[in-house]
Amino acid sequence: MTIGTLTPGSVPARSGGLRWTLADGWTLTRRSLSHWVRDPGPLIASLAFNVLIVLMFTYLFGGQMRLPGGGDYHEFLMPGMFAMTMLFGISLTTAAVAADMERGVTDRFRSMPMASMSPLIGRAAADMLFALVTLVVMMLCGLAVGWRPGADAGRILAAAGLILLLRFALVWVGVYLGLAMKGKEAVAAVQTMEFPFGFLSCAFIAPSTMPGWLGAIAEWNPLSSTVTAARELLGNPGWGGDAWVVRNAMTMAVVWPVVLMLIFMPLAVAKYRSLRA
Amino acid sequence: MGDFAIVAKGLRKLYGGKPALDGLNLRVPQGTVRGLLGPNGAGKTTTVRILATLLRFDGGRAEVAGHDVATQAALVRRRIGLVGQNAAVDEVLSGRQNLVLFGRLFHLDGGRARRRADELLEQFGLDDTGSQPVRTYSGGMRRRLDLAASMILTPSVLFLDEPTVGLDPRGRNEVWEAVRSLVRAGTTVLLTTQYLEEADRLSDRISIADTGKVIAEGTPDELKSTIGGDRIDVVVRDPRDLPRAAAAVARVSGGEPTLDDDRRMLSVQVRGRVGTLAETIRTLDAAGLGVEDIALRRPTLDEVFLHLTGRRTQSADGAGGEEKAGKGGTGRKGAAGTGDGARTEQEVEA
Ligand SMILES: Nc1ncnc2c1ncn2[C@@H]1O[C@H](COP(=O)(O)OP(=O)(O)OP(=O)(O)O)[C@@H](O)[C@H]1O
Ligand SMILES: [Mg+2]
Numbered sequence: 001m002t003i004g005t006l007t008p009g010s011v012p013a014r015s016g017g018l019r020w021t022l023a024d025g026w027t028l029t030r031r032s033l034s035h036w037v038r039d040p041g042p043l044i045a046s047l048a049f050n051v052l053i054v055l056m057f058t059y060l061f062g063g064q065m066r067l068p069g070g071g072d073y074h075e076f077l078m079p080g081m082f083a084m085t086m087l088f089g090i091s092l093t094t095a096a097v098a099a100d101m102e103r104g105v106t107d108r109f110r111s112m113p114m115a116s117m118s119p120l121i122g123r124a125a126a127d128m129l130f131a132l133v134t135l136v137v138m139m140l141c142g143l144a145v146g147w148r149p150g151a152d153a154g155r156i157l158a159a160a161g162l163i164l165l166l167r168f169a170l171v172w173v174g175v176y177l178g179l180a181m182k183g184k185e186a187v188a189a190v191q192t193m194e195f196p197f198g199f200l201s202c203a204f205i206a207p208s209t210m211p212g213w214l215g216a217i218a219e220w221n222p223l224s225s226t227v228t229a230a231r232e233l234l235g236n237p238g239w240g241g242d243a244w245v246v247r248n249a250m251t252m253a254v255v256w257p258v259v260l261m262l263i264f265m266p267l268a269v270a271k272y273r274s275l276r277a
Numbered sequence: 278m279g280d281f282a283i284v285a286k287g288l289r290k291l292y293g294g295k296p297a298l299d300g301l302n303l304r305v306p307q308g309t310v311r312g313l314l315g316p317n318g319a320g321k322t323t324t325v326r327i328l329a330t331l332l333r334f335d336g337g338r339a340e341v342a343g344h345d346v347a348t349q350a351a352l353v354r355r356r357i358g359l360v361g362q363n364a365a366v367d368e369v370l371s372g373r374q375n376l377v378l379f380g381r382l383f384h385l386d387g388g389r390a391r392r393r394a395d396e397l398l399e400q401f402g403l404d405d406t407g408s409q410p411v412r413t414y415s416g417g418m419r420r421r422l423d424l425a426a427s428m429i430l431t432p433s434v435l436f437l438d439e440p441t442v443g444l445d446p447r448g449r450n451e452v453w454e455a456v457r458s459l460v461r462a463g464t465t466v467l468l469t470t471q472y473l474e475e476a477d478r479l480s481d482r483i484s485i486a487d488t489g490k491v492i493a494e495g496t497p498d499e500l501k502s503t504i505g506g507d508r509i510d511v512v513v514r515d516p517r518d519l520p521r522a523a524a525a526v527a528r529v530s531g532g533e534p535t536l537d538d539d540r541r542m543l544s545v546q547v548r549g550r551v552g553t554l555a556e557t558i559r560t561l562d563a564a565g566l567g568v569e570d571i572a573l574r575r576p577t578l579d580e581v582f583l584h585l586t587g588r589r590t591q592s593a594d595g596a597g598g599e600e601k602a603g604k605g606g607t608g609r610k611g612a613a614g615t616g617d618g619a620r621t622e623q624e625v626e627a
Contacts, residue, residue, distance in 0.1 A: 003400050003462050005431040006393060012384045020384070027381045031367065038410060039369045104365030108426070111329045113354040114382045276333050 021115040028122025029129070032096070036130075046092060047134060050085045051141050057081070057204060058145045068206050071237025078142040079159070079230035080203030083223050085134050086167035087198050090174040091191040093127050097178025098187055110275065120272060124171045131167040135160060150235030159233035162253045166226045169257035172264035179271040203227050206239035219243050222256035229253035282307040282342055282434050282465035283328060289336030290323050290489075297323045299489035300337065303467075305482075307433075310456075310466040312476030314581075315486035321469035322362060324486070325436045328467070329359045342433040358427030358435040358464075362442065364419040365426075366411050372422050373398060373407040379426045397425040401455060417448025424455050435459060437468045441475060453479060474575050485585065493585055507550055508576055509557055512542045514567035519543060522568075525560050529553065541569070546576075 036043055057065075057077050065073040100106045100119070109119050149156055177190055199205070200214070201223040207215035218224060219241060228249035231238045245252055283305040290298040298320045305311040315321050326332040328341050330350040339346040342356035359365075366375050373394050380390030398407040401421045411419060420440060427435060437456065441449040456479055460466055470476050476483045477497045485493040485500070493500065501507075509530065513522050516538060523534045523543045530553060534545035547553040554573045561568050576584075 003428060003431075003458050004396050005462055006429065007431060011430065023384075024382055027378065031370070031378050034374060035369045038371075103368070104361045104363050105367060107326075107331055107361055108359065108365040108379075109382070110331055111354060111357065111359040112379070112382055113351060113384070118382075276331065 017115075021118050021121060024115045024118030025121030025125060028119055029125040031122065032126030033129070042092075043130065046088070047137050050081070050088065050134065050138060053084070054078075054081055054138070054141050054145060065205075067237060067239055068208050069237055069240040074142075074146050075148070075236040076231070076239070077204065078138075078147040079234055079236055080201075080227045081142070082135060082138055082159075082163050082230060083166060083201075083227045084198050084203050085138055086131060086163055086170060086226075087194055087223060089127060089131055089134070089167055090170050090177070091187055091194060092130070093123065093171050093174025094178040094181070094190045095187045096127075097123060097175050098181065098183070101179065102183065106275070117269065117272070120175055120268060123175060124168070127171050127174070128164065128168060131164055135163060147236075151233060155233045155235070159230040162226055162229050162233070165254065165257045166222070169260035169264070172261060172268045176264050176268040176271055179268060179275070197221070198223065201227065202239060202241070206241075208239060208241060216243070219245050222252075222260065225249050225252035225256050280306055281340075282309075283311070283467060284340040285324070285328065285337065286339070287337035288324065288327060288334055288339060290320075290327060290332070290334045296489050298327070298334070298337075301486070301489060302491055303484060305465055305467060307465055308460075308463055309481040310460055310468060310479050312480030312483040313467060313469040313486055314471070314473065314476045314483055315469070316471060318488075319486040320489040321486060322438055323489075325359070325361075325438045325467065325469060328434075329357055329436050330354055331359075355430065356433040358424075358432035360420070360423050360427050360435070360437045360440050362438045364416075364423040366419060366422050368412040369410060371408045371410055372403050372414070372418075375411060375422060376426060376429065380429050383430050385429070393429055397428060400458075401425045402451075415448065416444050417451045420444065420448065420452050421455055424452070424459070428459065431462065432464055434465045434467065437466060439469055439471065441470075441472075449475075473577065473581060477575065485581070487586060506576070507547055508544055508574055508580070509547050509554060510542055510544045510570075510572050510574065511557070511561070511568060512540065512570040514541070514569045516541045518566050521564065522561060522566050525564050525566070526557055529557050529560050547573075 054077070058074060062073045062077070065076075067073060067076055097106075100109075106119065110116075149159075151159075174190075177186070181187075181189075200218050201207075201221040202218060203223060205218075207218035207224070209215075210218060225245065228238055228241075228246060229252075230236075232250065281304050283303060285301055285303040288298045288301040288303075289296060301320060301324060303311070303313075303324070313321050313324065323332065327334045328339055328346060330346055330353050334347070341353045344352040344356070346353055366372075367378065370378065376394035376397055377387075377390045380393050381387070383390075385393060395404070395407075398404045401424065403418060403421060403425070406414065406418065411422065414422065424440075440456070441452050444452065453475075456466060456468070466479075468476070468479055480497065482494065482496050483500055484491045509526070511522060511526060513519055519536055519538065519541060523536055526534050526543060526545050530545045530547045532545040532547060534543040536543050550573060554571070558568075558571060561571075
């Protein structure tokens with residue numbers, strides 16, 4: 001056995017700068033795309049799970065749900081579901097980051113002359129692509145069960161933009177958790193936490209039907225702002241809350257994700273850097 | 278420090294105030310293989326991770342391939358390969374996709390990354406399985422892929438952290454063969470291991486680490502004369518024969534056997550290998566002593582430590598105990614005459 005050589009001098013020396021960060025980030029995004037092609041199981045499972053929840057709430061619980069404003073529950077449900085799937089994305093991000101950490105793949109990246117932040121960029125880009133696919137599938141699923149957006153294309157795109165903005169903020173929550181936690185139990189814990197966070201919002205249920213203090217928490221849940229804003233943009237019925245945070249949902253649907261990003265992006269980057277400590 | 282590919286001077290690393298490295302020194306000449314041998318917790322992985330720029334350190338200096346590890350990490354990364362304690366490859370992708378991915382991340386363009394991937398797959402004997410997902414690979418194949426990925430840009434220095442842990446003898450041989458061919462290509466290798474035999478077979482020199490320091494260094498031969506050479510173990514059938522067997526073995530070997538009544542075993546250090554073994558067998562036979570098992574083997578790391586530090590390795594209570602049970606219970610030491618007795622310690626581990 002002899003091993004051919006390839007000297008380092010024959011490839012570009014620079015690994016810093018925006019150009020390499022983007023190039024390496026894109027290489028790693030494509031790695032995730034290859035995963036989807038070679039092993040589509042987990043993604044199909046994730047999509048099927050979301051579709052199942054839509055079916056459950058539409059046909060199983062939907063009959064009993066009465067909105068305070070008297071609107072149609074399907075119409076109410078779907079924007080909530082769109083945001084909910086973004087929340088469920090956290091554990092996908094966490095699982096991917098934690099798997100690379102556990103296998104030593106992250107260490108290999110860190111020992112290579114590649115742009116240092118590119119693994120995080122690649123993760124974020126891949127997860128955003130999948131979020132887009134998920135949103136499209138959810139919208140098609142909604143149309144199939146009778147959801148109708150009462151809005152023009154511009155407003156639909158604006159709603160999609162707000163929903164994906166939330167996902168982008170949550171990517172950094174997921175990255176941070178994946179770097180900070182160890183092992184598969186951590187991923188399961190994140191998955192479990194998604195439910196109380198998701199249900200304690202206006203995604204499925206009107207907060208006005210909850211005990212006062214609980215309703216207030218649900219109203220201030222960042223998810224609720226995105227859901228309320230999406231309902232407004234999509235021309236779907238809301239639940240008629242009149243708290244400040246509900247009346248300013250459109251603003252808060254931008255403010256909350258930005259706040260989350262301002263907290264979790266630096267945390268994730270610092271955590272990644274501190275792997276060297 | 279031109280002629281040294283790796284220089285570590287007084288390396289210190291603290292974890293929560295406790296030193297993992299406590300003034301570790303290492304100088305590895307270019308183009309040589311250095312074995313870093315030590316028990317669990319000696320600081321092997323910490324040393325490798327510091328030298329591979331994965332970990333900051335709290336004191337001392339380190340240079341790899343002529344660049345300062347602390348201040349010139351990017352330059353160091355272009356010149357090193359790292360094979361960590363577990364195979365750091367993507368399980369979902371195929372072997373080829375892995376190598377192309379890492380090639381792209383070394384900034385080869387697409388065509389070159391693919392050509393290099395094919396070349397390496399062939400050289401590491403993975404061309405047949407290159408398109409299969411890595412999760413279908415055997416342990417040895419994964420390790421070879423891991424090695425191949427570390428060789429995309431021919432590294433000046435390659436770090437191997439316990440590269441054969443968990444592999445069967447065949448997988449181990451595959452990895453050893455791969456390492457040897459890297460060395461022929463001029464790469465300097467730092468190899469950590471808990472197996473004396475592995476260090477012995479692959480290294481030009483061995484450094485023995487304990488509690489964050491290098492406590493002995495030399496060529497395998499030099500070390501063997503200081504830490505004690507090969508050993509012969511004899512298990513007698515009747516425990517009452519043990520003292521007589523010990524006397525006979527002492528005469529042949531010129532050493533002082535240690536006795537283990539529970540296992541009906543005696544163990545002695547020897548100078549000659551196969552010759553002494555044959556003579557021991559003849560002597561025991563002539564004395565009419567019933568022998569159940571006899572084996573020639575390298576000293577275990579535990580014995581080396583006992584010799585160097587006067588105490589057993591920290592892992593000896595747990596893992597060592599199991600090892601004894603394994604050997605005694607299955608009688609795996611039927612390796613007499615093969616001259617390869619040391620493999621028993623690894624078979625038990627595997
Ligand atoms: N992340 C960490 N946090 C705290 N202590 C650590 C950490 N990593 C290593 N240590 C401690 O540092 C010491 C050296 O560990 P290291 O992993 O370098 O040993 P090793 O020689 O590689 O052992 P092994 O043979 O088990 O791989 C040990 O006492 C270990 O407990
Ligand atoms: Mg280790």
